[in-house]
Amino acid sequence: MREEIVFAGFGGQGIMFMGKAIAYAAMNEGKHVTWIPSYGAEVRGGTAYAMVIISDEAIASPLIKEPTICVAMNGPSLRKYEIKVKAKGLLIINKSIADSEAKRKDIEILNIPITELAQEAGDHRIGNMVALGALLGRKKIISLESLISGLEDIVSSAYHNLLPVNERAIRKGFEYGSR
Amino acid sequence: MAKKVLMCGNEALAEAAIIAGCRFYAGYPITPQNEIPAYMSKRMLEAGGVFLQSESELAAINMVFGSSLTGARAMTSSSSPGISLKQEGISYLAACELPAVIVNIMRGGPGLGNIAPSQSDYFQAVKGGGHGDYHQIVIAPASVQEMADLTMLSFDLADKYRMPVMILGDGILGQMMEPVEFSLQPSAFSLQPKDWILDGCKGRKPRVIKSLILNETELENFNLKLQKRYREIKDKEQRCEVLYGEDSEIMLVAYGTTSRVARSVVEKLRKIGKKIGIIRPITLWPFPERTFKKLEKSVKSFLVVEMSCGQMIEDVKLAIDCAKPVHFYGRTGGKIPDEDEIIKELDAISGFSDRRSDRG
Amino acid sequence: MDKIFEKPESIRDKETHYCPGCGHGIVHRVICEVVDDLGIREKLIGIAPVGCAVIAYDYWDFDVTEAAHGRVPAVATGIKRSLPDRIVFGYQGDGDLGAIGTAEIIHAANRGENITIIFVNNTVYGMTGGQMAPTTLIKQKTATTPSGREQKTHGFPLKVCELLSVLPGVAYAERVSVHNPQNVLKAKKAIKKAFENQIKGLGFSIVEVLSPCPTYLGLSSKDAVKWVGEELVKEYPLGVFR
Numbered sequence: 124m125r126e127e128i129v130f131a132g133f134g135g136q137g138i139m140f141m142g143k144a145i146a147y148a149a150m151n152e153g154k155h156v157t158w159i160p161s162y163g164a165e166v167r168g169g170t171a172y173a174m175v176i177i178s179d180e181a182i183a184s185p186l187i188k189e190p191t192i193c194v195a196m197n198g199p200s201l202r203k204y205e206i207k208v209k210a211k212g213l214l215i216i217n218k219s220i221a222d223s224e225a226k227r228k229d230i231e232i233l234n235i236p237i238t239e240l241a242q243e244a245g246d247h248r249i250g251n252m253v254a255l256g257a258l259l260g261r262k263k264i265i266s267l268e269s270l271i272s273g274l275e276d277i278v279s280s281a282y283h284n285l286l287p288v289n290e291r292a293i294r295k296g297f298e299y300g301s302r
Numbered sequence: 303m304a305k306k307v308l309m310c311g312n313e314a315l316a317e318a319a320i321i322a323g324c325r326f327y328a329g330y331p332i333t334p335q336n337e338i339p340a341y342m343s344k345r346m347l348e349a350g351g352v353f354l355q356s357e358s359e360l361a362a363i364n365m366v367f368g369s370s371l372t373g374a375r376a377m378t379s380s381s382s383p384g385i386s387l388k389q390e391g392i393s394y395l396a397a398c399e400l401p402a403v404i405v406n407i408m409r410g411g412p413g414l415g416n417i418a419p420s421q422s423d424y425f426q427a428v429k430g431g432g433h434g435d436y437h438q439i440v441i442a443p444a445s446v447q448e449m450a451d452l453t454m455l456s457f458d459l460a461d462k463y464r465m466p467v468m469i470l471g472d473g474i475l476g477q478m479m480e481p482v483e484f485s486l487q488p489s490a491f492s493l494q495p496k497d498w499i500l501d502g503c504k505g506r507k508p509r510v511i512k513s514l515i516l517n518e519t520e521l522e523n524f525n526l527k528l529q530k531r532y533r534e535i536k537d538k539e540q541r542c543e544v545l546y547g548e549d550s551e552i553m554l555v556a557y558g559t560t561s562r563v564a565r566s567v568v569e570k571l572r573k574i575g576k577k578i579g580i581i582r583p584i585t586l587w588p589f590p591e592r593t594f595k596k597l598e599k600s601v602k603s604f605l606v607v608e609m610s611c612g613q614m615i616e617d618v619k620l621a622i623d624c625a626k627p628v629h630f631y632g633r634t635g636g637k638i639p640d641e642d643e644i645i646k647e648l649d650a651i652s653g654f655s656d657r658r659s660d661r662g
Numbered sequence: 663m664d665k666i667f668e669k670p671e672s673i674r675d676k677e678t679h680y681c682p683g684c685g686h687g688i689v690h691r692v693i694c695e696v697v698d699d700l701g702i703r704e705k706l707i708g709i710a711p712v713g714c715a716v717i718a719y720d721y722w723d724f725d726v727t728e729a730a731h732g733r734v735p736a737v738a739t740g741i742k743r744s745l746p747d748r749i750v751f752g753y754q755g756d757g758d759l760g761a762i763g764t765a766e767i768i769h770a771a772n773r774g775e776n777i778t779i780i781f782v783n784n785t786v787y788g789m790t791g792g793q794m795a796p797t798t799l800i801k802q803k804t805a806t807t808p809s810g811r812e813q814k815t816h817g818f819p820l821k822v823c824e825l826l827s828v829l830p831g832v833a834y835a836e837r838v839s840v841h842n843p844q845n846v847l848k849a850k851k852a853i854k855k856a857f858e859n860q861i862k863g864l865g866f867s868i869v870e871v872l873s874p875c876p877t878y879l880g881l882s883s884k885d886a887v888k889w890v891g892e893e894l895v896k897e898y899p900l901g902v903f904r
Contacts, residue, residue: 150481157478186474354743360765391730502748508722512719
């Protein structure tokens with residue numbers, strides 16, 4: 124198993140954290156992982172991205188040219204990354220925000236009303252958790268439980284009161300992605 | 303076994319420095335190394351050491367100079383433009399035989415350049431960016447784990463040879479997160495008392511640590527002493543990693559982040575039976591000449607891959623006395639050579655790969 | 663017969679390299695007397711600057727290092743922070759402190775580093791051949807102001823004590839002179855206080871010492887001393903600034 128995932132969206136959508144959450148959980152499952160952020164001035168506003176590789180084997184290059192999975196959390200990142208997704212790869216789109224539609228026919232496309240699902244889970248701001256859940260619903264890279272239990276370690280204890288709502292969001296996404 | 307944690311390279315480096323016994327850090331903010339001072343500002347205090355955000359990189363390196371001469375393990379970090387400012391201080395550290403660890407998380411240059419990863423400070427690091435006939439040991443990690451392990455090694459080498467050691471990383475290595483284990487223990491060196499420090503002359507004769515030597519003979523002799531030490535280091539401290547050294551006809555040569563990409567190329571091409579390998583220098587100074595000399599006979603040609611316009615390539619050519627063709631592929635300005643580009647370059651050199659067969 | 667004058671323990675038995683009439687030797691000696699008086703020789707680390715006083719360690723019989731030009735306060739910071747119970751002082755000239763090392767002195771002072779700085783202001787660069795210093799007076803002739811310093815080209819004489827005196831990190835800033843015995847005694851008192859402050863942990867102390875450089879003032883030793891006492895003190899008034 125080897126997945127090369129790009130998470131992309133606006134700064135502030137929790138893009139870096141999505142990558143960290145799945146990379147951390149995968150590490151705990153004994154997998155090899157790398158996580159590379161976009162860094163510097165571009166992380167506020169503009170398009171932020173995180174590149175995550177999860178693999179059963181040691182990872183040489185941590186860079187991703189053609190992601191096998193892309194999670195596009197907004198319109199600009201959809202337009203930027205749709206063309207890059209590897210043939211037969213997966214493109215997850217935040218339908219609630221993206222202002223255009225994917226055109227590729229050689230990849231799997233999953234349109235998700237992420238903001239609405241996050242709202243249903245209890246907080247419209249945690250669309251990133253919905254998207255992660257959906258990703259795992261579609262691709263069994265790691266177990267849902269690893270992701271959820273991992274959050275406890277990487278979320279600062281000051282925000283642990285938000286863990287339940289995050290879990291709900293992940294499960295909602297997972298359900299949607301598993302359909 | 304220590305627990306694996308997911309950490310970015312800059313933080314792993316900082317934590318390793320603390321474990322190695324570093325108790326003094328001074329630095330000035332610059333991207334992409336800001337995680338180091340931020341981490342130190344908390345952890346150094348917990349460890350009972352000193353953290354200082356200095357007024358400039360000049361001040362930081364000179365604070366490190368001051369701390370080092372008291373016997374403390376001291377470190378500063380910066381990125382390319384800031385490292386240029388530290389060169390004066392590095393020359394003085396070398397001249398005063400003071401150990402220190404200097405971290406350069408390289409970014410695109412020249413000038414202010416950009417904040418993207420780069421390897422264009424190679425010359426500055428290995429040829430001596432400051433004035434005078436001196437060297438610093440230059441260490442090139444290629445993973446977050448190595449950002450930790452080689453930091454600990456750097457402090458030991460600095461103490462062992464009483465000289466500055468530079469850790470030469472790049473923006474990717476600093477920012478990237480990977481699992482890392484802090485399994486190494488501080489070495490014996492970290493505990494060894496230093497008999498040359500300034501701490502007040504109680505119970506002994508006063509000492510002077512200085513670099514002014516007006517008498518030509520004395521200064522020449524001092525330089526010869528340094529050169530003798532440098533020869534010893536060249537003899538004992540060359541480090542590199544070689545993959546497929548036995549049967550490779552073509553060898554990639556790359557360090558740091560670039561070596562990770564090059565390694566992917568090697569793995570891909572090996573799967574389709576190509577005789578290709580990689581030499582990854584871990585010490586850039588001393589350059590692992592012996593390995594090159596050894597492999598020079600069996601290897602038909604070398605391809606050096608860098609995030610620069612061609613700097614390390616000169617050391618490769620020198621190491622093998624230009625006995626075999628040495629090719630170059632580099633990207634600059636913050637661009638990273640990608641696998642396809644390297645494969646294309648290999649094709650151009652020797653019709654080496656069958657490009658289509660390795661895809662998909 | 664009672665011995666009423668002797669060489670301080672902290673000063674080495676060494677022939678001076680300073681020019682006749684130079685003030686550095688006096689300041690070196692005064693520092694050593696204070697070090698002896700306070701009994702701090704064995705816990706002292708001095709920092710010599712780049713400039714005429716670079717080989718101060720040839721005279722001082724305690725631990726001494728030498729900083730790059732202008733970096734004395736940064737080196738002092740590194741030493742003092744690493745060994746807070748030792749006494750650390752920097753010796754700086756006007757080029758070192760007032761030109762190339764302005765950032766370092768201001769920030770060390772502003773951090774309130776618990777160190778002592780002895781700043782010798784003789785208005786010229788001695789070691790390099792008598793060039794203009796930041797403290798050179800208007801109309802003063804030097805190797806690089808052959809017609810005299812002009813404000814239009816080179817700005818005004820830099821007033822270090824006045825500048826630093828507005829910083830809350832500064833515990834003590836005084837300007838003294840060594841142009842006659844009475845003032846040497848005052849200088850000693852000030853330098854002593856600057857060290858005592860450090861012992862008490864009060865923070866940054868600086869003593870600016872007006873000092874004659876007959877060679878590059880183009881004056882006899884006697885006239886140089888007179889010039890300091892009569893002319894230099896007009897531009898740089900003596901006294902406590904903080």
